[in-house]
Amino acid sequence: MTSYEFEVAAKNAVIKVLEEDYDIMVSIKDLELVWFTHVVGNKKCLIYGHEMDKMYAEVTYLKESMTMYVDMYRKVQHEAFASDHLAKLTVVQK
Numbered sequence: 001m002t003s004y005e006f007e008v009a010a011k012n013a014v015i016k017v018l019e020e021d022y023d024i025m026v027s028i029k030d031l032e033l034v035w036f037t038h039v040v041g042n043k044k045c046l047i048y049g050h051e052m053d054k055m056y057a058e059v060t061y062l063k064e065s066m067t068m069y070v071d072m073y074r075k076v077q078h079e080a081f082a083s084d085h086l087a088k089l090t091v092v093q094k
Helices: 003-022 083-089
Strands: 032-039 042-048 055-062 067-074
Touching: 003 032, 003 042, 003 055, 003 067
Parallel strands: none
Antiparallel strands: 032 042, 042 055, 055 067
């Protein structure tokens, strides 16, 4: 499976999960591949779309078993730390 074929299959798998499990209707053009990796024949990506209600999909393809998995996650918090606070975060608490 090429990287392009994986992207199309992954987006279509996410569409199927969204429609069947979440009653969210999207098209392939509504979804963006935001991260992708290919290691030893296995592929993994993160897919996001504005219609996904703060969820994102992690899609994994295992070459050996030719199986694709879709895991859905919901963002619950996003916190930013300014660079002047990063030094304080790296201190090990005893």
